[in-house]
Amino acid sequence: MLGDMKPFRVIGNVYFVGTEKASSHLIDTGEGLILLDTGYAETAGVIAESVTELGFDLREVKYILHSHGHGDHTDGTPRLLELTGAETFLAQEDVKYISGWMPDHFYQDGQVISLGNTDILCLATPGHTEGTYSFFLDVTENGRTYRAGMFGGAGTNQLKKAYLNRRGCSWLNRGLFFKSVDRLKKEHVDVFLGNHTWNNHTKEKYERMLTSEENPFIDDAEWLIFLEKCEAKLEQVILQDSRDMFVNYAHRGASQYTPENTLLAFYTGMYMEANGIETDVQMTKDGVLVLFHDKTITRLTGAEGGVQDYTLEELRQFTFEKNGQRDKIVVFEDFLKQFGWRDITFAIEIKQAGIEPQIADMIRKYDIVHKTVVTSFKIECIRAIKEYAPELRIGLLKNGVTDETIEELKAMGAEEVCPHSAEVTAEKVAKWHREGFNVRAWGLDNEELMRNVYDSMADGMTVNFPDKLTEYIKVKTEQNPVG
Ligand SMILES: [Zn+2]
Secondary structure (H helix, E strand, O other): OOOOOOOEEEEOOEEEOOOOOOOOEEEEOOOOEEEEOOOOHHHHHHHHHHHHHOOOOHHHEEEEEOOOOOHHHHOOHHHHHHHHOOEEEEOHHHHHHOOOOOOOEEOOOOEEEEEOOEEEEEEEOOOOOOOOEEEEEEEEEOOEEEEEEEOOOOOOHHHOHHHHHHHOOOOOHHHHHHHHHHHHHOOOOOEEEOOOHHHHOHHHHHHHHHHOOOOOOEOOOHHHHHHHHHHHHHHHHHHHHHHHOOEEEEEOOOOOOOOOOOHHHHHHHHHOOOOEEEEEEEEOOOOOEEEOOOOOOHHHHOOOOOHHHOOHHHHOOOOEEEOOEEEOOEEHHHHHHHHOOOOOEEEEEEOOOOOHHHHHHHHHHOOOHHHEEEEEOOHHHHHHHHHHOOOOEEEEEEOOOOHHHHHHHHHOOOOEEEEEHHHOOHHHHHHHHHOOOEEEEEOOOOHHHHHHHHHOOOOEEEEOOHHHHHHHHHHHHHHOOOO
């Protein structure tokens, strides 16, 4: 015995052949064997030995079905392919997670894989990964037929923002997970098969089985209870992230105190412990990206026309003033040189259509893709930049977010919704979180709105007075410590 668990018959023609860390199941169809998941590379030998120990011939394994692409379910595959010569199945979306082999078949949602006396229904249940699949089959024991089911990716730690960011995965995967759980709840399951032993308490049930007449794996209540737990866990992950990773964006810098969108304003924001900067990008007449908010320069300079009517040199003649403090226009690239290295989040707002590729190139050049969300009030601008640079996270600024807005954003892969702060409520934030969105509010002109947005469990806000938000977050964190 190499493994930490003995192979055993779970029910009917279904056997457990995995390890405590990664489950693997064998189905004897009468006309060949099907293996569900292959565990880690180093435990492929355990699976092989377990199959043999149960009295089966490895060369009889015809199909290997993978629940998803993560290494603890697929790394054993190359070795098992050498031993079995089986055909493999995986979702196309999850090919990016595997290496060293390629699946013979991609799943189709709702497809039934049949062999001998067994039909396995394969349902797309993305979230844990983009291509997670769940399996359902009838099993017979003592003359009775039961429905067995496996949720192919139940873990929610992989949906923490830090994890998603590290892997370059979409925050919308969270919304997919909730949707998949809803879909799985509609399936009746008498025998819950875990693809990790802790999902369905495989080990405890196996021990009970040794002394019991009844098969402890038959339990038609367990499936729904487990799904509800998965749901609650993800809700907790999202709420925890909204506190631990809350972004206090200095809006155009600390623009209440200093001239907006200037280095002075950004440095003041950093001094006030903002952990994000929001700024606006436009292009000058001579093709330089600069940071400027308004359509015209009149409010800040008294002169006519917009940024695009002036060259950079001409714009540099103007001085912006606020509260007796003065500074000049900032070139986007200079901003990135000074702030791009910092461990902060950037909200870059596109203010002109047509300059999206240049903005994306700059974000790539200064390597801030992983800590940036590009936003705009113009949906065509964020669509354009996403088409040009699909790896960028995008968000829509909107006054009056509707269900249609949410559907449209989801369809284009936008991961952030930016409602006006006055429309933010805890109920709406919870609803948008359930769709998978990051929620960042804007338009705050007073501290009451600031407190409301923070308390609604939103994920961030742009604020002209980041010092006050920093203070509020400190007070709230002390009152209600994390963890
Ligand atoms: Zn996984």
